[in-house]
Amino acid sequence: MKRLKLLIVEDETIVALNLRMQLRKNNINVLPPVSGGEKALAVSKTEKPDIILMDIGLQSKMNGLEAAREILNIYNPLIIFTSGYMDKKLNNEIKTLNASILYKPFDVKEIIEIINKKFSEKDNFIYEI
Numbered sequence: 001m002k003r004l005k006l007l008i009v010e011d012e013t014i015v016a017l018n019l020r021m022q023l024r025k026n027n028i029n030v031l032p033p034v035s036g037g038e039k040a041l042a043v044s045k046t047e048k049p050d051i052i053l054m055d056i057g058l059q060s061k062m063n064g065l066e067a068a069r070e071i072l073n074i075y076n077p078l079i080i081f082t083s084g085y086m087d088k089k090l091n092n093e094i095k096t097l098n099a100s101i102l103y104k105p106f107d108v109k110e111i112i113e114i115i116n117k118k119f120s121e122k123d124n125f126i127y128e129i
Contacts, residue, residue: 007049008033022108037062
């Protein structure tokens with residue numbers, strides 16, 4: 001069986017490290033977090049994470065939406081956007097990417113619920129709540 005591999009893209013280091021710790025407790029293989037869209041694209045090309053937890057508002061040249069579009073041109077991971085801000089235009093754009101959204105602040109259990117909807121034991125992935 002394969003453990004789910006997750007990439008956290010978050011420019012707030014403390015938030016990223018806390019998420020990583022909590023997700024690892026749920027038997028998810030969490031890659032080292034990255035803080036920018038360009039780095040997310042590079043890591044996704046080499047590591048091919050099953051899930052990408054992507055902050056929309058990154059302090060880099062490439063924001064989370066731009067990075068997600070580039071990644072989805074390469075392969076099709078589950079993308080869960082995180083944001084403290086949302087408007088109708090942004091919500092529509094997320095829908096076109098077939099992604100999920102979590103509004104900050106959120107609980108790790110919400111991430112696990114989204115993962116459970118996408119993956120199951122029949123997919124030969126190991127994870128637990």
